Amino acid sequence: MPFVFFGQTDFEIEDDYILFEDAATGEPVLVYNDSMAVRGFDFKEHFKISFPDGLKPEYFTDYHYQIGDATYLVDNGCGVVLQFIDNTFKRIDNSFRHRNQYQGVPFVKDSTMYLYGGYGLFTFKNILTKYDFERKEWDRVQMKNKDVIPPSNKNFYCQTDDKLFVFAGQVEDIDNPNKSYSAQNILWNLDINSLEWQKVYKHKFYSYFKNIDNINSVNIDGKLVLLKYEINEIDFLNNKINRYYFSDFSTIKKIIYHKKSGYISYIYNTSVNKLIAKSEPYESFRGEFVSSEPFYVSKQEKFNLSTTYVFIAVFVVGIFVLFTFYIKKTKTKLKEKSILYDIKKQHFSYNGKPIEISNPYKKALLKHFMENGEHYIMLNDLNPLLQNNGTENFSTIQKRREILLKELKNEFSIILGISKDKVFSIRKNKYDKRLKEIRLEVRIQKK
Numbered sequence: 016m017p018f019v020f021f022g023q024t025d026f027e028i029e030d031d032y033i034l035f036e037d038a039a040t041g042e043p044v045l046v047y048n049d050s051m052a053v054r055g056f057d058f059k060e061h062f063k064i065s066f067p068d069g070l071k072p073e074y075f076t077d078y079h080y081q082i083g084d085a086t087y088l089v090d091n092g093c094g095v096v097l098q099f100i101d102n103t104f105k106r107i108d109n110s111f112r113h114r115n116q117y118q119g120v121p122f123v124k125d126s127t128m129y130l131y132g133g134y135g136l137f138t139f140k141n142i143l144t145k146y147d148f149e150r151k152e153w154d155r156v157q158m159k160n161k162d163v164i165p166p167s168n169k170n171f172y173c174q175t176d177d178k179l180f181v182f183a184g185q186v187e188d189i190d191n192p193n194k195s196y197s198a199q200n201i202l203w204n205l206d207i208n209s210l211e212w213q214k215v216y217k218h219k220f221y222s223y224f225k226n227i228d229n230i231n232s233v234n235i236d237g238k239l240v241l242l243k244y245e246i247n248e249i250d251f252l253n254n255k256i257n258r259y260y261f262s263d264f265s266t267i268k269k270i271i272y273h274k275k276s277g278y279i280s281y282i283y284n285t286s287v288n289k290l291i292a293k294s295e296p297y298e299s300f301r302g303e304f305v306s307s308e309p310f311y312v313s314k315q316e317k318f319n320l321s322t323t324y325v326f327i328a329v330f331v332v333g334i335f336v337l338f339t340f341y342i343k344k345t346k347t348k349l350k351e352k353s354i355l356y357d358i359k360k361q362h363f364s365y366n367g368k369p370i371e372i373s374n375p376y377k378k379a380l381l382k383h384f385m386e387n388g389e390h391y392i393m394l395n396d397l398n399p400l401l402q403n404n405g406t407e408n409f410s411t412i413q414k415r416r417e418i419l420l421k422e423l424k425n426e427f428s429i430i431l432g433i434s435k436d437k438v439f440s441i442r443k444n445k446y447d448k449r450l451k452e453i454r455l456e457v458r459i460q461k462k
Contacts, residue, residue: 051063392453
């Protein structure tokens with residue numbers, strides 16, 4: 016059996032870290048605690064590091080490019096370009112901090128850095144920019160069908176040899192420019208060579224992921240890997256989403272893939288809110304196979320007409336048969352034991368009577384439970400909703416969480432006339448028995 020190496024940090028990592036791969040060696044590099052860095056799969060080779068004047072580590076967490084053996088870090092909003100060479104950062108641009116393309120889609124074409132979409136200067140973008148190494152500036156690039164794909168940011172994306180797949184970003188709410196919502200279930204395909212967009216498929220992402228918050232992603236050998244409670248590999252070319260368990264479940268904060276070695280390096284959060292960096296083979300990180308399903312429905316797929324007609328006929332007959340049963344059983348049940356949430360007025364009510372919730376933390380918890388519906392939530396995932404400021408320790412937040420959940424349990428028991436133990440369900444995480452998950456058993460309906 017071949018020897019498998021695992022490396023892990025044994026020092027404190029603060030929130031403003033940068034994790035990337037050195038293209039020249041294929042090793043991970045972790046910049047931590049502002050002026051310190053460490054490299055290697057064992058995270059043992061420490062060295063001092065600094066940034067050019069006026070620049071900070073937190074400006075360079077998102078866009079990391081590799082062209083040959085060269086490694087480049089680009090400002091999170093586009094503009095400034097740093098090259099990592101000989102354990103130092105060298106600024107190579109004549110640009111400035113654009114602040115114009117945050118959370119965009121980076122990719123490489125013909126040894127050139129490109130950046131699509133993003134958000135900045137109060138607008139969502141569907142522009143494409145590229146870096147000119149000779150002029151040391153960024154230029155706007157003309158695309159075909161540029162008005163078809165809506166401006167967006169926070170897209171999931173994956174680059175294969177000649178295609179860039181993009182989906183599930185955030186688009187502007189035209190009724191309220193300060194808000195955004197999830198894009199339609201369209202899988203977009205950019206031809207890397209011609210720079211032409213095609214709206215080719217309808218994806219099933221929203222069916223598989225009811226809550227898309229806190230999903231980490233990494234491109235591995237032409238596949239997009241999404242990490243949440245399971246490992247999900249999306250193979251766009253073969254139209255598959257394969258699910259796997261974690262070998263050892265962790266709350267992943269950042270992950271990168273090392274193509275030369277097949278290793279991954281990642282930052283994860285422990286149960287006591289400590290950040291740890293680790294390297295291991297992807298094959299050992301990925302656990303038991305769970306299932307495989309299609310990820311999208313082709314726009315060009317043709318359905319058998321006779322089957323469609325049979326389905327329609329069965330549906331029409333069935334809807335009349337089930338209509339009365341559905342109304343009596345489902346609607347009555349919802350009315351009796353459901354809490355209503357008025358989106359416009361932003362208040363909760365039961366049986367027409369308002370439920371007074373003055374505590375903002377408690378209201379935030381209820382909204383979070385409402386958005387997750389029947390899905391269990393990691394107890395620790397509730398903590399960010401309950402932070403008063405960045406200086407509170409884990410114990411303070413945990414105590415606040417316990418008090419609020421206890422109060423909600425008592426209040427809902429009285430309001431709904433049900434036992435306290437029927438308000439919440441709590442279980443152990445199936446991947447890590449040390450972690451607990453919670454689900455609100457009381458339905459909250461939006462209106």
